[in-house]
Amino acid sequence: MPExxxxxxxxxxxxxxxxxxxxxHFLARGYRVRAWDPAPDAAAKLGRLVDAAWPALTSLGLxxxxxxxxxxxxxxxxxxxxxxxxxxxxxxxxxxxxxxLLADIDAVTPAGxxxxxxxxxxxxxxxxxxxxxxxxxVVGHPFNxxxxxxxxxxxxxELTAPWVVAWASEFYRHVGKTVITMDAEVPGFIANRLQxxxxxxxxxxxxxxxxxxxxxxTAITAGPGLRWPVQGPMLTxxxxxxxxxxxxMLDHFGPSLKAPWTRLEAPELTPELRDAxxxxxxxxxxPRTIADLVAERDRAIIAIQRAVAEARRG
Amino acid sequence: MPExxxxxxxxxxxxxxxxxxxxxHFLARGYRVRAWDPAPDAAAKLGRLVDAAWPALTSLGLxxxxxxxxxxxxxxxxxxxxxxxxxxxxxxxxxxxxxxLLADIDAVTPAGxxxxxxxxxxxxxxxxxxxxxxxxxVVGHPFNxxxxxxxxxxxxxELTAPWVVAWASEFYRHVGKTVITMDAEVPGFIANRLQxxxxxxxxxxxxxxxxxxxxxxTAITAGPGLRWPVQGPMLTxxxxxxxxxxxxMLDHFGPSLKAPWTRLEAPELTPELRDAxxxxxxxxxxPRTIADLVAERDRAIIAIQRAVAEARRG
Numbered sequence: 077m078p079e080x081x082x083x084x085x086x087x088x089x090x091x092x093x094x095x096x097x098x099x100x101h102f103l104a105r106g107y108r109v110r111a112w113d114p115a116p117d118a119a120a121k122l123g124r125l126v127d128a129a130w131p132a133l134t135s136l137g138l139x140x141x142x143x144x145x146x147x148x149x150x151x152x153x154x155x156x157x158x159x160x161x162x163x164x165x166x167x168x169x170x171x172x173x174x175x176x177l178l179a180d181i182d183a184v185t186p187a188g189x190x191x192x193x194x195x196x197x198x199x200x201x202x203x204x205x206x207x208x209x210x211x212x213x214v215v216g217h218p219f220n221x222x223x224x225x226x227x228x229x230x231x232x233x234e235l236t237a238p239w240v241v242a243w244a245s246e247f248y249r250h251v252g253k254t255v256i257t258m259d260a261e262v263p264g265f266i267a268n269r270l271q272x273x274x275x276x277x278x279x280x281x282x283x284x285x286x287x288x289x290x291x292x293x294t295a296i297t298a299g300p301g302l303r304w305p306v307q308g309p310m311l312t313x314x315x316x317x318x319x320x321x322x323x324x325m326l327d328h329f330g331p332s333l334k335a336p337w338t339r340l341e342a343p344e345l346t347p348e349l350r351d352a353x354x355x356x357x358x359x360x361x362x363p364r365t366i367a368d369l370v371a372e373r374d375r376a377i378i379a380i381q382r383a384v385a386e387a388r389r390g
Numbered sequence: 391m392p393e394x395x396x397x398x399x400x401x402x403x404x405x406x407x408x409x410x411x412x413x414x415h416f417l418a419r420g421y422r423v424r425a426w427d428p429a430p431d432a433a434a435k436l437g438r439l440v441d442a443a444w445p446a447l448t449s450l451g452l453x454x455x456x457x458x459x460x461x462x463x464x465x466x467x468x469x470x471x472x473x474x475x476x477x478x479x480x481x482x483x484x485x486x487x488x489x490x491l492l493a494d495i496d497a498v499t500p501a502g503x504x505x506x507x508x509x510x511x512x513x514x515x516x517x518x519x520x521x522x523x524x525x526x527x528v529v530g531h532p533f534n535x536x537x538x539x540x541x542x543x544x545x546x547x548e549l550t551a552p553w554v555v556a557w558a559s560e561f562y563r564h565v566g567k568t569v570i571t572m573d574a575e576v577p578g579f580i581a582n583r584l585q586x587x588x589x590x591x592x593x594x595x596x597x598x599x600x601x602x603x604x605x606x607x608t609a610i611t612a613g614p615g616l617r618w619p620v621q622g623p624m625l626t627x628x629x630x631x632x633x634x635x636x637x638x639m640l641d642h643f644g645p646s647l648k649a650p651w652t653r654l655e656a657p658e659l660t661p662e663l664r665d666a667x668x669x670x671x672x673x674x675x676x677p678r679t680i681a682d683l684v685a686e687r688d689r690a691i692i693a694i695q696r697a698v699a700e701a702r703r704g
Contacts, residue, residue, distance in 0.1 A: 093632040132688035219613045224691045227613035254612035262600045264651030267609035270588045273652035277587035283657045286576045289670025293622025295581035298568035299533045299541035304615030306698045308607025318407040337578030338587040340654040343597045356603025374446035376701035377538045383693030
């Protein structure tokens, strides 16, 4: 396998919203990018996407030598992976299509090169079944837009080699991503499971006439959504407990887990689960006190609201 | 009822994290605030909370004449509501306690003054049963911290007069809040239902060893959480559909509603639900094109990340 820092060319297979977003990200980080997509208008759409992203990427700061000219759109898959030190697959979410495409990519990609899939929720175990060398296939799940949202979830399948999971995690960090390396496959990984629960509850509310689309968006943008870029759902509730933190929160609001506040049944709040959540929050928070976290949250919420207001003005 | 602009004194009943946050908000907006809480250490805790909030509120800009000296902590409920033009109740989430407390507040509050409850999820119909004049009782549900998060959800109970729902909505807007006025009672209202679905999925994941507390927070803060202050879950997915918007998104990703990506069962994606979500997104987005929304989102995400990084540095 190549050292992550020696990779200078990345292949992006599939160039829709997610694949195109990866193209923009790798270009901005100074890579040569070779992209392939079977859609007839793919090159034009990809060009528009990269052009739309470029001002944001320029404002963030381009890597030395970064250029939109470093993009080559190829007419075959085999040309795309030629000379690539890493391959990112971002095809539509269709299991049979992914199984075949990953096998095709594997067949033409040089040995020792890691191939990652952007899949939103399939496990690599079910996707790698048709490949000759399944051990180099791994999930690297980004968020839209991949050129701005740092998160990538990395998880292997049963046949993925441990070094591949480690290499992909290191490579993504090297290109500026925030990586969660998962020990085991969970359908939907972590962020999409959380996001999907919220999305499904929202769809139920619209279906039942309980809220409009716009009320749902306002409920998040003017409400809990303002806290989530700075403190996730766990630390958020750590602070909802006041000076007593998550322990007080769970002991005080625990009974509301039985309330019909969503269609999702809550788990039993066993002493083990309570203690795991409390300990997790205290570990994550340390060495910051509750007062530190409150001050940090308050500074962030004010700055976030200003940032959003300015972004909306254009 | 008083004109909302003539109110100069607000009573806050209950002075924990939420009640204290309301105290800080009303003080910063230039109101005289009278607070009562039966806890023996309530005054000291409230003082610390207001002091901790004041730098943020000062940075946001205090209303003319705003002062921490405008706070009076009273030793009885009756003294707290004396001369108040609005009452905000923020007692612990306990239905029997809320029923009795709202009846007690109602008994001593001058006629024509609206009394709002901060309840996180009870309906006013079930809370107003013991009150003499239930028509002036309404839910005004804030988010923590109430002095920074703009959202307030306003909804009446069966016995609440329509003018009270309208008056409370107008008053909250007058004091700088973003208001969602709901037509009907839904347990957990809107934002908490969405947040609670996410929270319950997170607890299930911890309980099953699928993710740690810190991975859950990172999944949100480095992932979808960065989009939610600028575009809620609906507009977010409107953009995930690329140039085709929500229509393409639902037609393309609709099948993933059947995927086991959360423990919450999805609703049936009927043509009616699909069309309602698509039309809602298009209404909310107008007159902005998809390209406008992408540019707005990108500017916002960059600014949000900078804001958070700066807030974390202190």
